Amino acid sequence: MSGWVLKGLKTGIRTTLYPKVEEPAPGVSPGRPEGGGIAGNKKPAAVACPVAAITVHNKRVSVDYDKCIHCARCLPPAGAIFDKPAAGYEWAYKVPRDGVAAGGAGVAKTCSHSLHIKVVDGGACNACLSEVSQLTKPCYDMHRLGFFITPTPRDADLLLVVGPVTEHMKLPLKKAFEAMPEPKAVMAVGTCALSGGIFGPGFAAGGGVREFLPVDIAVPGCPPPPLAIIHGLLMAVGRKESVPSSTSPGPGSGREAK
Amino acid sequence: MKKTTCKSSSMKELPEDLPPGCRGPVTVTAVAGRFSCCMEASAADIPPICNWLTTRQGYRFASIVIEEMPAEWLAHYIFYSDNGQGPVSISARVDKADNALPSISHLIHAADWHEREMEDLFGLVFEGHPRLGEFVLHEEWPEGTNPMKKDFDATVPYIDQGPSSSCSWHPPALVSESGAFMMPIGPVFSGFAESAHFLLETVGEDIIRMIPRFFYKYRGVEKTAEGLPADRALLLAERFSGTSAFAHSLAFCHAVEEIWGTRAPRRAVALRVMLAELERFRHHVAAIEGICSSTGLVVAASQVGILEEDILRLSCKFAGHRYLFGLNVPGGLQRDFSDSECLELAGAVKEIFVKLQDLEKRLRFSSSFLDRLEEVGTVSTEDAVDYGLVGPVARASGVSGDLRTCLPYGDYGSFEFSVPVEKEGDGYARLRILFQEAEQSNNIISQAVSSLPGGGVLQPLSPGARPAGAALGWAETPLGATFHWVRLEEDGRVARYRLTTPSFTNWHGFHLSVEGFAFQDFPIILATFGLSNAECDR
Numbered sequence: 001m002s003g004w005v006l007k008g009l010k011t012g013i014r015t016t017l018y019p020k021v022e023e024p025a026p027g028v029s030p031g032r033p034e035g036g037g038i039a040g041n042k043k044p045a046a047v048a049c050p051v052a053a054i055t056v057h058n059k060r061v062s063v064d065y066d067k068c069i070h071c072a073r074c075l076p077p078a079g080a081i082f083d084k085p086a087a088g089y090e091w092a093y094k095v096p097r098d099g100v101a102a103g104g105a106g107v108a109k110t111c112s113h114s115l116h117i118k119v120v121d122g123g124a125c126n127a128c129l130s131e132v133s134q135l136t137k138p139c140y141d142m143h144r145l146g147f148f149i150t151p152t153p154r155d156a157d158l159l160l161v162v163g164p165v166t167e168h169m170k171l172p173l174k175k176a177f178e179a180m181p182e183p184k185a186v187m188a189v190g191t192c193a194l195s196g197g198i199f200g201p202g203f204a205a206g207g208g209v210r211e212f213l214p215v216d217i218a219v220p221g222c223p224p225p226p227l228a229i230i231h232g233l234l235m236a237v238g239r240k241e242s243v244p245s246s247t248s249p250g251p252g253s254g255r256e257a258k
Numbered sequence: 259m260k261k262t263t264c265k266s267s268s269m270k271e272l273p274e275d276l277p278p279g280c281r282g283p284v285t286v287t288a289v290a291g292r293f294s295c296c297m298e299a300s301a302a303d304i305p306p307i308c309n310w311l312t313t314r315q316g317y318r319f320a321s322i323v324i325e326e327m328p329a330e331w332l333a334h335y336i337f338y339s340d341n342g343q344g345p346v347s348i349s350a351r352v353d354k355a356d357n358a359l360p361s362i363s364h365l366i367h368a369a370d371w372h373e374r375e376m377e378d379l380f381g382l383v384f385e386g387h388p389r390l391g392e393f394v395l396h397e398e399w400p401e402g403t404n405p406m407k408k409d410f411d412a413t414v415p416y417i418d419q420g421p422s423s424s425c426s427w428h429p430p431a432l433v434s435e436s437g438a439f440m441m442p443i444g445p446v447f448s449g450f451a452e453s454a455h456f457l458l459e460t461v462g463e464d465i466i467r468m469i470p471r472f473f474y475k476y477r478g479v480e481k482t483a484e485g486l487p488a489d490r491a492l493l494l495a496e497r498f499s500g501t502s503a504f505a506h507s508l509a510f511c512h513a514v515e516e517i518w519g520t521r522a523p524r525r526a527v528a529l530r531v532m533l534a535e536l537e538r539f540r541h542h543v544a545a546i547e548g549i550c551s552s553t554g555l556v557v558a559a560s561q562v563g564i565l566e567e568d569i570l571r572l573s574c575k576f577a578g579h580r581y582l583f584g585l586n587v588p589g590g591l592q593r594d595f596s597d598s599e600c601l602e603l604a605g606a607v608k609e610i611f612v613k614l615q616d617l618e619k620r621l622r623f624s625s626s627f628l629d630r631l632e633e634v635g636t637v638s639t640e641d642a643v644d645y646g647l648v649g650p651v652a653r654a655s656g657v658s659g660d661l662r663t664c665l666p667y668g669d670y671g672s673f674e675f676s677v678p679v680e681k682e683g684d685g686y687a688r689l690r691i692l693f694q695e696a697e698q699s700n701n702i703i704s705q706a707v708s709s710l711p712g713g714g715v716l717q718p719l720s721p722g723a724r725p726a727g728a729a730l731g732w733a734e735t736p737l738g739a740t741f742h743w744v745r746l747e748e749d750g751r752v753a754r755y756r757l758t759t760p761s762f763t764n765w766h767g768f769h770l771s772v773e774g775f776a777f778q779d780f781p782i783i784l785a786t787f788g789l790s791n792a793e794c795d796r
Contacts, residue, residue: 003620004557014564027571030579050490071493072584078592085578120446121453123475126792127500127581130544133450134570137547137563151448167417168396168474169453172446198493203405203416204478223500225580 015141018227019234023089029225031085033074035062048079051198065091065220066194066208090240092219092232095210106183107216108238111157114146115237118156120176123205124163127223128190132162134226147233153179158236161213164192164199165206177213185236187217189229194218277310287349292516292730294344301350301359304335309365311337311346318659319646320345321758322372323743324380326408330354331382335362336730336741340664345730352382361387368646371766372758379406394473394795397426405481412481429469435461443780445474451784452791463776468769475795483755488514488588488744491752495742499759499793500581501544504537505735506742506759507586512667513731513744514588518724524669524711526590531668532600532706534733535699537582539607540569541736542650542696543614545788549689550621552785553630561617565610572610576603590716597710604707611700618693631685635771635783638683645767649738649760650691651787655683661734673705685786724750735760737789761794 016023033054053067054074061081074081107115121129135142136149150156153176165173177186188209191197201207209215219232234240276282284299284307299307311317317337325332331352338345352359361384363370373384374393381404384390395403398417405412431440444455453474459467479498483491495510496503508530515521522530543566551559574580576599585591595603621627637647642655652659660677662670678694680687728745738760745753764787771783 004555004624007561007620008557011561011564025571027574027580030574050493069493069497070579070583072578072592077594078587119450121450121475123453123477123795124792125497125500125503126452126790127497127503127583129450129452130501130581134563134567137567138560139564139567149449153446163475164477166475166477167398167415168476169445171398172453172474176446198497199477199479199482201415202478202482203410203412203414204476205482206415222497222583223581 014138015144016139016227018230019145019240023227028227029087029089030070031087032065032068032070032091032221033063033082034086036060049074054081065191066218067191067197068220069191069198069222089225089227090231091221091224091228092217092235092240094235095215095218107157107185107236110183112237112239114148115158115233116148116150116156117158117160117233118150118153118176118180119160119162120169120173122161122163122169122173122193122209123166123199124190124192128162128192131223131226132160132189132229135229140226140230142230142233145230145234146237147230153177154181156180157184158233159184159186159213160189161186161193161209162189164196164201165209165211167204167206170206170212173209174212185216186213187219187232187236188215189219189232190224191220191222194220197222277306277314279306280310290727290729292344292512293347295346296349297347298349298351301333301352304333304348304350305360305362305365307348308335308337308362308369311348312366315339316341317346319366319368320739321741321743321756322369322376323754323756324376324382324406325745325754326380326406327351331357331359331380333359334743336743338661338665338732340659344665345732347730357381358383358385360385363387366646367644368763368766371762378404380404381407394476396471396473405478410481412478412484427471429457431459433459433461433466437461438466441777445471454791456780458772458777458780460777465772465775465777465780468772470765470769472765472791473795475791477796479796480755480757483752486752488746488750488752491755492587495755495757496583496586498757498796499735499761499790500583501541501790502537502735502737502793504533504582504586505733506740508534508668509731509733509735509740509742510744511586511588511731512733513729513742514746516729516731517727517744517746518588518719520589520717520719522590523713523715523717525594525713526715526717527668528706528710529591529595529600529715530586531670531673532603532703533577533582533585534668535702535706536569536573536603536607538736539611539696539699539703540566540573542692542699543569543610545736545785546614546689546692546696548785548788549631549685549692549782550627552782553627555621555624555627558617558621558624558627562614565613565617568610569607572603572606587716589719590714592716594715597707600707600710604704607700607703611696614693614696621689628686630779630782631689631786633682634685634775634779635688635786636682636684637767637771639681641767641770642683645770646763647738647767648763649735650688650695651764651767651789652738653678654680654687654691656681659739661732661739665732667733670702673702675702675705685782688786688788724748728754735793737761737793738764757796759793759796761789761791762796764789765794 053064196207199205317339320336323334377390378393441458445453455471457469496507547562570580639656726748731742741758743756
């Protein structure tokens, strides 16, 4: 068995340096279409987004990332709204809550260097879960940042929910949330968890976690790459802030266009 | 009935050799939708014909498709075999007033869950089935709710009272020894396992009986697809099971292409093979990682985890998406790849495969690891046949059968590859199959990139009205055979979409592998099956 130890040592460190420095490796993120002014003579009428995530207003394109499913139909060669996906993965944003101090603030204060996460699958397609599972593997190793998966909601500070929340998962999800001690925060990961994605709202799939739990942090993407989820976790503990992007009108802005 | 008579469309009535017990008439209807033979029979003749197909003609059960017509139910029973012919469909019509079909699951056990699902979602009774009732829809759905019926409104949440406060599911315990108890596992797991619920009945160490409960992730994909244009339904086909997205979208595209009478260009067909094998390679590496971590072999799990992430990054760099979403469209691929990009991909896959081989060698000599897998979670060949298991799980139990060779699609016929089969049926056999299949995928990718045909990758569809019709599409997903039965209207909208997935098929037989084994083996057996609930529940 000592062979394994040597093998491990020989492999060396493969872990990303994010968030100290940006991760430069290709393929860590698929990127996403980014809104902005309409270039040249492109016709905004050609908006053929199957999930109505793209809106055009005053010659500016905005993308609702809560809905975008990375189908690439707005990118060449299929569509011609955007030239190429914008690189990057710092996609998470804080969900504004009217009037009420966000529950996430308590978590940010008390759990800034050790956060215990309970993952609940609300009917995800498995791609989001697969990306979440990468977080504990060597390439991302979120333990180095003080993030841990916990088996029980009673030890959890943060509820990480993937999937549109199906009819059958409402009760288990509600029970998991109620079993968590205060302070607690909820992070919705993936397009389905934010808007129901292509499945909901319908008769069996819900329209996202926000329908019945207070969401603090949203991580858009279909699926969001592991670094986007780490970005969301850092935001949940107050080590990253929502950074407005320079070309798009800003995180969450797409929702105004609804 | 001879195979040749079946192919002839002038043959209107079967000759004297009707299957035994069959009263007739059995009509051979025009062949359509990639079937080699379509028959129509009375409902009462369905069990003898199905039995005759499986026991005498060597066919395997694939699926049951129910369609709702204005005054009647139309049921299609689909079978396939490795005799080089296409799949076979037997249809029966049932008056809505009768609302009952004879059950075939006492003859073909693989049909058991299909009948239960149809009873639950359509309200159609399968006479003679011992366990109809709650299956897909759990107790919170009012009795008599049948969401697959045409008059059911699928656009609004059906249960709007919010989550109920308690779960009233208490299946009867069969073990009556003193000290017997039921150990619940799920639906929320400790790590990032998918939602599913298992009750393990035990008197101590060993699992005596396992009662699974699935469909926690039931999103109603088949119902949601109805009325959607084909290119929108494609998104559902692709994304209902994210870790085998490419294979499922491929099966859907095969069905739609058949209905519209279009063919993907040769270059697209070859690229599809390459991408499907890339997906299989990634899936198997992820499954191997799962097995290593279930046994607590941390270094090996980490090593394989690095390879998994390497493949994800490679897929993203190459195709623009880590899980190969957004590539397949009816008529070909959404985008082309240059020959040099493909060669580079094949080279990178090969490099990863060499590293995987090194890990395989090391695992083969890790006795503490093998102890957890050998002679654990055994499924016998007879059981695998009875339950109609598919994919790597079946091949580990001695059941060969791979749609890439049984019902060749794409240009798999032109590649040299083997379908590995093991006999033992235990966890270690399943692990070996994963390694061997990863090797075959690597081989197929190198062959595919070395002979890529030129030309475009997308056959433009003619504008205007397209033919309506129904067809069966299939593909060998990383987990096994999938069948996508699609009916399209003239306006290109989906009238009925039936998804038969390998996870649905294999979860049915999962209990065989855990009953009689110890508690601590349960997560390991779960990992060696490696099934997906998203794929099963739809």
